[in-house]
Amino acid sequence: MSDAEAEADLDRDAEGEFHDHAPLPVSEAADLVGRVADNVGEVIVGNDAAVEHILVTVLARGHLLLEDVPGVGKTMLARSLAKSVDCEFKRVQFTPDLLPSDVTGINVYNQKSGEFEFRPGPVFANIVLGDEINRAPPKTQSALLEAMEERQVTVDGVTRELPDPFTVIATQNDVEPGRTYELPLAEIDRFMKKLRLGYPSKADESEILARTAGNHPIESLEAAATTEELRRARATVGEVEVSEPVRDYVTELATYTREHAQLGVSPRGSIALVRASQARAVLDGRDYVVPDDVQTEAPSVFAHRVRPRTGSESGLDVVEDALSTVAVE
Structure with a gap:
């Protein structure tokens, strides 16, 4: 063959x-x-x-x-x-x-x-x-x-x-x-x-x-x-295009969860967020990812992967803190 x-x-x-x-x-x-x-x-x-x-x-x-x-x-x-x-x-x-x-x-x-x-x-x-x-x-x-x-x-x-x-x-x-x-x-x-x-x-x-x-x-x-x-x-x-600044933004969000939780987001989770953001871009009729796509997808992609340090907060709380703290370059 x-x-x-x-x-x-x-x-x-x-x-x-x-x-x-x-x-x-x-x-x-x-x-x-x-x-x-x-x-x-x-x-x-x-x-x-x-x-x-x-x-x-x-x-x-x-x-x-x-x-x-x-x-x-x-x-x-x-x-x-x-x-x-x-x-x-x-x-x-x-x-x-x-x-x-x-x-x-x-x-x-x-x-x-x-x-x-x-x-x-x-x-x-x-x-x-x-x-x-x-x-x-x-x-x-x-x-x-x-x-x-x-x-x-x-x-x-x-x-x-x-x-x-x-x-x-x-x-x-x-x-x-x-x-x-x-x-x-x-x-x-x-x-x-x-x-x-x-x-x-x-x-x-x-x-x-x-x-x-x-x-x-x-x-x-x-x-x-x-x-x-x-x-x-x-x-x-x-x-769908994922530019370097967008990739860096995803990495910074994942790093924040690792530094502020008992168990943070894995590289597999970062890959999942990029792919989900690509799909979100297509839903909006674009062939490139923007930070808004990442912010829309991050809660549903990251939250279940995070184990907080205390019982008073959830994985979603950590992800929302990351989204409000990490700057978009």
Whole structure:
């Protein structure tokens, strides 16, 4: 096989067709995001900012952690996004007895062929919903570490690539602490963003009741974008310019958290902030990042990575102090 053929083979999709994933023009990528956001809005009421954050995460090749009380729409938000993009979606319901192989897959012996065959787990999808991830023990949670960071899964010494795109959207309830497991720091750091939805306003809740009085709108939701369009939009984000002053600004913010907290933001967190800022720029129709993009994305990207020195402040407090203290050059 020639080098050109080998490179083309990397871009072969599940149907055997070739794609070059050429970046979309910024305006078209922004329009794509708008279409998907409007489509998700057919189901999700009053959480426009959260919808934008989740789309930024997907475009920036990241993963999302949704934390809140039960019943505020965490799972529905993930399902709405998956249905709005014509891609493969799978759900993992995390429970105390869930095994790592239930997530990644397992080799099964085929008596007819006399060989072991790999049966892929639900992690082999474009969008994977890990529902109530903190109900599974750390051993099972860690099954996602390699997948989230390297977009691959290793089972019995064999490494298999995951689909492109690949995004994990995990939900966890912040109640019932005695019945859940705390996520390991290594896994928390692999989530680009952590969001809370909160309770809806009275007007929004009334609209939710009106929409769901009959058939739920999720049942009739149609895709607003193709997987290939999403790949091309992600390529667009990757080409957004990040100037040296902006990179220095991100570094200064990360350094501030390290100097003013027990555990500060890791280099992985800094990379996540740059990528999220690139996606935010595309949403605003720009092919370059400005400090406002960084400031918009920093709270949701940095806060969950910071462990304060005292119990009287939160990670978000440290990040907000950084944003108000570090000068924009």
